[in-house]
Amino acid sequence: MSWVEAFLNWLVQFFGDPANWTGPDGIPTRLLEHLQFSALALVLAALVAVPLGLAIGHTGRGEVLVVVTANLARALPTLGLLVMFVLLLGASSIWPVIIPLVLLAIPPILVNTYEGIRGVDPDLRDAAYGMGLRGGQVLGRVLVPVALPLILLGCRLSAIQVVATTTVAAYTGLGGLGRYVIDGFATQDYASVVGGSVLIVLFALFVQFGFALAQRVTVSPGVSRRLKVR
Amino acid sequence: MGDGPPSLWEWFGRNWDTGRADSIRNLLTDHITMSVVPIVLALVVALPLGLACARWRWLYQPTSGLMNVVYALPSLPVFMLMISVTGLSQTTVIVPLAFYGAAVLIPAVVDGLDAVPDHVRQSAVAMGFTPLRRLLAVELPLAAPVVLAGLRVVAVSSISLVSVGALIGQGGLGGLFTRAYQNPFMPPVIVGIALIIALALIADALLVLAQRLLTPWVRARKGTS
Numbered sequence: 400m401s402w403v404e405a406f407l408n409w410l411v412q413f414f415g416d417p418a419n420w421t422g423p424d425g426i427p428t429r430l431l432e433h434l435q436f437s438a439l440a441l442v443l444a445a446l447v448a449v450p451l452g453l454a455i456g457h458t459g460r461g462e463v464l465v466v467v468t469a470n471l472a473r474a475l476p477t478l479g480l481l482v483m484f485v486l487l488l489g490a491s492s493i494w495p496v497i498i499p500l501v502l503l504a505i506p507p508i509l510v511n512t513y514e515g516i517r518g519v520d521p522d523l524r525d526a527a528y529g530m531g532l533r534g535g536q537v538l539g540r541v542l543v544p545v546a547l548p549l550i551l552l553g554c555r556l557s558a559i560q561v562v563a564t565t566t567v568a569a570y571t572g573l574g575g576l577g578r579y580v581i582d583g584f585a586t587q588d589y590a591s592v593v594g595g596s597v598l599i600v601l602f603a604l605f606v607q608f609g610f611a612l613a614q615r616v617t618v619s620p621g622v623s624r625r626l627k628v629r
Numbered sequence: 630m631g632d633g634p635p636s637l638w639e640w641f642g643r644n645w646d647t648g649r650a651d652s653i654r655n656l657l658t659d660h661i662t663m664s665v666v667p668i669v670l671a672l673v674v675a676l677p678l679g680l681a682c683a684r685w686r687w688l689y690q691p692t693s694g695l696m697n698v699v700y701a702l703p704s705l706p707v708f709m710l711m712i713s714v715t716g717l718s719q720t721t722v723i724v725p726l727a728f729y730g731a732a733v734l735i736p737a738v739v740d741g742l743d744a745v746p747d748h749v750r751q752s753a754v755a756m757g758f759t760p761l762r763r764l765l766a767v768e769l770p771l772a773a774p775v776v777l778a779g780l781r782v783v784a785v786s787s788i789s790l791v792s793v794g795a796l797i798g799q800g801g802l803g804g805l806f807t808r809a810y811q812n813p814f815m816p817p818v819i820v821g822i823a824l825i826i827a828l829a830l831i832a833d834a835l836l837v838l839a840q841r842l843l844t845p846w847v848r849a850r851k852g853t854s
Contacts, residue, residue: 402713473785474829476792479822482806486815563703570796571810580709584797593713596706607701 406593413579413594424578426598433575433602436568437561440497444504444557449550452512456546457538465513472506477564485571496573500564504557511553515546547618555610562603576602640816651804657824659719660801664788664828667723671730671783678731679738680764689739696732704729704793712797722794729790730783737779741772774847777840784832789825 413419420426455461480499488495519542527541543550569577579595582588615623635643646654682689704725711721745768753763792803800807805821808814841848 406713470785470833471826473782474789474826476789476803476806476822476825478792478795478800478803478806479818479825482810483815483818483822486809486813486818559701559703563705566703566705567793567796570807577705580706581796584709589713592709596709599703599706600710603701603703604698607698 409590409593410597412590416590419594429574429576429578430598430602433562433565433577433599436493436497436500436565436573436575437558437606440500440504440561440565441554441558443497443501444561445508445554447501448505448508448553448557449512452509452550452553453516453538453543455509456513456516457534457542462513465510468506469510472503475503477503477567478570481564481568481571490572493573496568496571500561500568503564504561507556507560508550508553511549511556512546515549515553516542518549519545544619545622548614548622551610551614551617555607555614558606558610559603562599562606566599635816637816637819641820644817651808653802653805653820653824656802656804659799660788660791660803660825660828663719663722663791663794663799663801664726664784664832667726667730667787668780668784668832670723670727671734671787672780674727674731675734675738679735679742682735683739683742693736693739696735699728700732704790705796708794708797717798719799721797722791722799726787726790730787733783733786734776734779737776738772741775742768744775745771770843773843774840777836777843781833781836784836785829788829788832792821792825 418425422428452465455465477499480503481496484495484499488498490496516538523541523545524537527537532540565573565575566577566580569575569581576595576599579591580599583591583595641653644653646652649655678692682692702725707725708721711725715721715724749767749771750763753767758767792800792806794800795803795807798804802821802824805817809817809821
């Protein structure tokens with residue numbers, strides 16, 4: 400298996416090079432950049448999509464919007480969207496790249512938040528109203544906690560999307576771990592390509608793990624059925 | 630307009646069939662191959678695996694865990710890592726896309742089979758169906774709507790994901806995006822996005838049609854009620 404050997408050699412070459420651990424092109428800096436861009440896009444997307452999904456799910460108005468964005472977003476090629484925004488707005492700041500990242504991160508959160516609220520047992524909703532809670536209280540105290548697993552699933556799917564797209568965005572000049580892959584490929588520096596790719600894969604798995612943990616911590620034990628109700 | 634930059638249609642017409650490998654027509658055929666092959670592969674892999682997971686429950690937990698991990702891997706680094714195995718070929722893009730597709734389809738197959746009502750299954754047994762005939766004539770057809778819903782997701786996302794392959798020179802219509810970025814020019818981007826969305830819509834419509842043909846009872850039931 401010669402490619403396994405070549406692969407290991409590239410890894411040793413990439414991670415063993417002290418120059419790769421310091422400065423603006425060092426692994427710590429690139430890792431932090433990747434985290435910052437992904438987190439920024441994800442938070443902005445959640446700020447738009449969660450309230451919108453809650454409102455649409457709770458009032459039942461604007462459901463068409465959810466269906467259309469869900470279908471369209473899957474068909475939109477990320478690379479095309481990135482290039483389009485950079486050509487339209489120039490590459491003077493990070494925003495021409497962050498905007499498409501946010502746009503692509505919105506649909507999974509929007510759809511799952513909406514589905515989560517819609518999927519709450521109607522009896523539960525009626526019981527909450529019956530106990531004298533008002534619309535906003537029903538949403539905040541009953542619907543959101545029960546829908547939380549799906550809302551978090553939406554955020555997790557968006558995070559997968561954002562981490563991947565941030566990588567692709569290195570092609571249009573964004574920093575982050577994608578730089579190793581894009582620059583390495585352009586200069587035929589395969590140690591950099593392989594090392595960068597492994598870093599991104601590890602980063603993506605780490606983010607997944609973080610979300611699994613967040614779900615365990617934030618979802619009410621009664622909702623996740625970890626607590627047995629007698 | 631005279632000597633100004635060519636309009637969208639003008640550019641499209643001039644580049645549709647230049648006879649070169651990167652004419653829009655050739656990119657389009659590449660794109661179709663590189664998205665249809667993984668969709669079919671994903672289905673071919675997911676059907677037996679899904680069946681196995683539905684039959685032997687203990688398999689499902691580890692399989693779906695593994696598939697969740699596969700689904701979370703960003704496409705570009707996976708393509709890059711594949712290069713050392715399969716070189717700069719279409720296979721480098723096709724194989725990972727097939728895995729992403731299988732990651733979506735395996736749970737769909739399991740859910741579809743789970744949705745087959747128990748009394749229907751028992752009726753088939755009572756009528757003397759062999760397990761194989763029961764699977765082919767009763768369980769799979771009844772699972773078809775859920776599997777096809779998964780297949781629609783896989784088809785549309787594969788078609789758009791192929792374009793990322795352009796960053797390793799194997800991206801079908803995605804090649805229009807890299808070309809547009811290298812000598813800043815908008816028409817290729819617009820044409821690329823429009824054609825990819827059109828392909829996705831066509832694939833989706835075909836699968837909806839397939840669903841209607843494969844599950845005629847769904848409409849019949851609606852008609853009589």
